[in-house]
Amino acid sequence: MFSNEDSILRLKDASRAMEICNACRYCETLCPVFPQITQFRTFDKPTLNYLSNLCHNCKGCFHGCQYAPPHEFDLNIPKTFSELRVDSYIQYAFPNILGKLFAKNGTVVSILIAVCIGLLFIAGAYFNSADSLFTAYDGKGSFFKVIPYEIMTLVSGLICLHVVIAFIVGFRRFWTENGDKMSELADLSLWKYAMGAAATLKHLDGGDNGHGCNHIDDRFGHSRKWFHHGVMYGFILTLISTTLAAIYHHFLGLHAPYDFDSLVVITGTLGGILMVIGCIGLTYIKIKADPVPISQKLLGMDYSFIAMLALVNITGLLLLIFRDGVWMPSLLCIHLGFVLAFFLMMPYCKFVHLLYRLGALLKYAKYVKNNS
Amino acid sequence: MKKIIVIGGGNAALCAAITAAQEGAEVTLLESSPKLWRGGNSQHTRNMRVYHPKPTTTLVESYPFEEYYEDLLKVTKGETNEELATLAIKSSIDLYYWMEKNGINFQPSLKGTLSLSRTNAFFLGGGKTLINREYQIAEDLGIKVLYEHEVLNVNLKDNSVESLDVVSPSGKLKLTADAYVAASGGFESNRDWLREAWGEQSKNYLIRGTKFNQGKVLKSLLSQGVQKVGKEEQGHAVAVDGRAPLYDGGIVTRLDCVPFGIVLNDEGNRFYDEGEDFWPKRYAIWGRLVASQPNQVGHVIIDSKSFDLFMPSVFEPTKANSIEELAQKLSLPVEEVIKTIDEFNAAVVEGDFDLTKLDNCKTEGLEVNKTHWARRIDTPPYYGYTLRPGVTFTYLGVKIDKDARVYMEDGKPMTNLFATGEMVAGNILSQGYLAGIGMTIGGVFGRIAGKGAANV
Numbered sequence: 001m002f003s004n005e006d007s008i009l010r011l012k013d014a015s016r017a018m019e020i021c022n023a024c025r026y027c028e029t030l031c032p033v034f035p036q037i038t039q040f041r042t043f044d045k046p047t048l049n050y051l052s053n054l055c056h057n058c059k060g061c062f063h064g065c066q067y068a069p070p071h072e073f074d075l076n077i078p079k080t081f082s083e084l085r086v087d088s089y090i091q092y093a094f095p096n097i098l099g100k101l102f103a104k105n106g107t108v109v110s111i112l113i114a115v116c117i118g119l120l121f122i123a124g125a126y127f128n129s130a131d132s133l134f135t136a137y138d139g140k141g142s143f144f145k146v147i148p149y150e151i152m153t154l155v156s157g158l159i160c161l162h163v164v165i166a167f168i169v170g171f172r173r174f175w176t177e178n179g180d181k182m183s184e185l186a187d188l189s190l191w192k193y194a195m196g197a198a199a200t201l202k203h204l205d206g207g208d209n210g211h212g213c214n215h216i217d218d219r220f221g222h223s224r225k226w227f228h229h230g231v232m233y234g235f236i237l238t239l240i241s242t243t244l245a246a247i248y249h250h251f252l253g254l255h256a257p258y259d260f261d262s263l264v265v266i267t268g269t270l271g272g273i274l275m276v277i278g279c280i281g282l283t284y285i286k287i288k289a290d291p292v293p294i295s296q297k298l299l300g301m302d303y304s305f306i307a308m309l310a311l312v313n314i315t316g317l318l319l320l321i322f323r324d325g326v327w328m329p330s331l332l333c334i335h336l337g338f339v340l341a342f343f344l345m346m347p348y349c350k351f352v353h354l355l356y357r358l359g360a361l362l363k364y365a366k367y368v369k370n371n372s
Numbered sequence: 373m374k375k376i377i378v379i380g381g382g383n384a385a386l387c388a389a390i391t392a393a394q395e396g397a398e399v400t401l402l403e404s405s406p407k408l409w410r411g412g413n414s415q416h417t418r419n420m421r422v423y424h425p426k427p428t429t430t431l432v433e434s435y436p437f438e439e440y441y442e443d444l445l446k447v448t449k450g451e452t453n454e455e456l457a458t459l460a461i462k463s464s465i466d467l468y469y470w471m472e473k474n475g476i477n478f479q480p481s482l483k484g485t486l487s488l489s490r491t492n493a494f495f496l497g498g499g500k501t502l503i504n505r506e507y508q509i510a511e512d513l514g515i516k517v518l519y520e521h522e523v524l525n526v527n528l529k530d531n532s533v534e535s536l537d538v539v540s541p542s543g544k545l546k547l548t549a550d551a552y553v554a555a556s557g558g559f560e561s562n563r564d565w566l567r568e569a570w571g572e573q574s575k576n577y578l579i580r581g582t583k584f585n586q587g588k589v590l591k592s593l594l595s596q597g598v599q600k601v602g603k604e605e606q607g608h609a610v611a612v613d614g615r616a617p618l619y620d621g622g623i624v625t626r627l628d629c630v631p632f633g634i635v636l637n638d639e640g641n642r643f644y645d646e647g648e649d650f651w652p653k654r655y656a657i658w659g660r661l662v663a664s665q666p667n668q669v670g671h672v673i674i675d676s677k678s679f680d681l682f683m684p685s686v687f688e689p690t691k692a693n694s695i696e697e698l699a700q701k702l703s704l705p706v707e708e709v710i711k712t713i714d715e716f717n718a719a720v721v722e723g724d725f726d727l728t729k730l731d732n733c734k735t736e737g738l739e740v741n742k743t744h745w746a747r748r749i750d751t752p753p754y755y756g757y758t759l760r761p762g763v764t765f766t767y768l769g770v771k772i773d774k775d776a777r778v779y780m781e782d783g784k785p786m787t788n789l790f791a792t793g794e795m796v797a798g799n800i801l802s803q804g805y806l807a808g809i810g811m812t813i814g815g816v817f818g819r820i821a822g823k824g825a826a827n828v
Contacts, residue, residue, distance in 0.1 A: 019684065019686060020624055020686050022684045023623070023624035023683065023684050023685055023686040024498075024622070024623050024624045024686075025482050025483065026418050026482070026497055026498030026499075026623070027497055027498070028479075028482045028483060029479040029480065029482075029496065029497075030496070030497050035483075038483055041680070041684055060497060060501075061497070063500070063501070063504060064496075064497030064498055064500050064501040064504070065500065066415050066416050066498065066499065066500050066620070066622050066623075067622070067624075069408075070408055070409070071620060072617055072620075073617075207477070207479060207496055208479075208480075209429075209477055209496075211475075211477055211496075218504040218507075218508070219504075219508055220477075
């Protein structure tokens with residue numbers, strides 16, 4: 001499905017498509033991809049990798065295209081680019097061998113989740129041998145009575161280290177592929193542009209007058225932007241919550257679970273709810289959307305990622321509600337199972353979109369700067 | 373409530389249908405194509421020429437009425453209907469604001485078309501985005517859109533339309549209404565009619581737009597005593613890449629390289645001054661020039677000095693390291709081509725090459741001189757593109773007045789038939805073409821026709 005041969009055919013087709021776009025240019029102001037295309041006459045692999053990661057998959061160019069199917073030119077840029085993006089994820093993955101996981105993301109994620117939850121129950125039973133997994137605990141530090149603190153820290157520390165290394169290597173591979181130097185990233189004005197565009201998702205506005213994009217059909221709208229904001233800001237809030245918890249634990253000597261009115265719980269809950277709403281909304285859009293500009297091959301990866309995100313948060317919220325009862329140890333094992341699977345998959349699932357999108361925006365910021 | 377039928381599914385038809393519905397009429401729109409091919413030639417357009425006394429959101433500076441009218445007179449060589457042309461130009465700014473108000477998005481002009489940023493309003497994302505939005509507005513207004521409904525015949529009695537013969541997926545229908553708007557385009561996609569109008573050479577013509585413009589409504593009306601405007605053999609044709617699709621090639625098939633090189637016919641000879649004027653101005657004449665050559669082809673030859681100077685083309689050029697090899701690859705008589713190029717190179721007068729103005733690079737002493745941007749063709753690799761005539765639309769149409777009302781040959785106005793779009797362009801464009809004026813004519817008379825039909 002994502003073999004080398006397929007990838008070569010896709011590159012050839014994408015380069016043909018780009019040449020048609022370059023001769024037409026009607027989409028020039030829809031998003032950054034099209035003004036970038038005008039800078040080239042031929043399209044090699046690094047260029048196509050960059051352009052496909054610069055694409056926000058808003059489908060404005062598909063619904064506006066006079067050469068979209070059934071036209072014999074058969075242009076379907078959102079679909080072509082979404083598949084090229086995955087080829088590029090596979091190419092950048094570190095270690096390379098694990099790039100193969102992208103090809104069967106849905107299956108891998110399901111198995112991984114099952115294995116992680118199973119392992120946590122086993123660990124819970126093993127370390128918790130004095131009591132059963134169905135006991136109500138209360139008081140500070142109750143979570144560690146199920147899974148010991150040292151085990152939790154060691155496992156999460158090792159995984160985090162791996163994720164950081166994999167992300168740095170992947171990003172470096174992407175950034176330097178078309179000749180950009182790592183030292184150029186010291187230019188803070190590029191970050192200002194890229195972070196600003198990412199924070200506001202301004203390229204999902206469909207152009208200067210901000211009418212939005214074609215998420216579902218040929219009508220413009222902002223729904224995908226808002227649901228995406230839910231996921232993105234929800235994720236940031238849960239990161240803040242986790243960081244705060246670490247500070248409380250290590251520097252203030254305050255141990256989980258935290259009170260309902262503590263900042264850890266407030267940011268975590270809010271983030272969790274936002275992410276669940278965002279995930280449901282994004283799934284709804286995917287189901288309702290015109291299927292032609294969507295790659296059916298990628299639905300497994302997309303849905304498994306959305307489901308994983310949603311389940312991490314739903315189980316987290318359930319744990320919060322039932323943390324004083326007998327279901328706490330089981331819910332903790334299930335929740336940590338999802339969290340563990342999520343972090344293990346991080347460099348090999350849709351999550352890397354964040355990394356390469358930011359990289360593509362930085363490259364685009366460089367173009368904007370040089371041309372203003 | 374008045375019942376209106378609009379025949380056609382492009383911008384002109386939708387402007388009429390939307391206006392009629394906004395006036396309170398019950399509107400049915402008959403589009404002969406399936407939904408995915410809807411929009412006629414409008415799906416391939418990108419802008420509309422708009423008169424404006426002051427800048428708008430996307431139009432810069434001003435484009436005074438007098439200048440627009442002068443531009444029109446220049447291309448039509450003075451032959452236009454002054455009353456209708458004045459009305460179309462003056463109403464173009466209202467059309468622009470009306471579209472904006474209805475949620476049609478415009479954008480700043482595109483790279484490579486900067487010469488049009490003052491005169492033409494660009495539809496965001498191009499004509500298909502415009503068409504999509506117009507169908508959405510229609511849907512929101514409750515207009516009934518029937519795809520794959522082709523009108524074969526308009527049944528006239530006295531000065532009125534009695535009914536329409538329609539073929540649809542569910543069989544043949546006879547439809548009636550209180551008033552009708554004909555907006556179903558010209559006949560450029562009807563190969564038989566093209567042959568009648570232009571002779572055998574038309575078999576080599578490519579059609580840049582929709583394959584659904586069969587001209588059936590036009591033919592039906594003209595055969596029943598409706599007054600004709602324009603000549604059958606008048607239309608807008610440009611030179612396009614010879615490998616373009618037979619239909620719907622649209623914008624990408626154009627080739628901007630003519631002023632940078634020379635153009636040979638199938639016999640290896642030059643036949644027209646490639647450097648006569650700036651390309652946007654001369655672009656429209658090359659369709660006819662090529663059409664009059666043997667086999668209706670022309671071959672642009674450039675060398676590597678010029679390759680990056682024009683808009684990228686969609687098909688790869690023929691490339692060779694010698695003129696001899698290039699001539700062979702293009703199936704041209706080798707000796708004749710070498711002779712033509714040698715003569716051309718020898719006649720070049722050195723000057724300061726400058727794309728932005730009519731420079732002093734020219735040839736002297738040739739039967740057909742190149743008057744600007746002439747440079748020797750001497751730096752390999754050499755590139756060749758084959759040109760064919762690409763028909764954009766035809767000008768034969770029906771006579772209308774300022775109310776978009778159709779007239780009979782005996783000079784009587786029809787009671788319930790209005791027309792707009794390509795079917796009426798010939799009232800204003802007797803010949804020649806001004807970029808974006810087709811959309812203006814269609815939109816302006818579409819709104820007038822829709823209003824007229826809703827109030828018969």
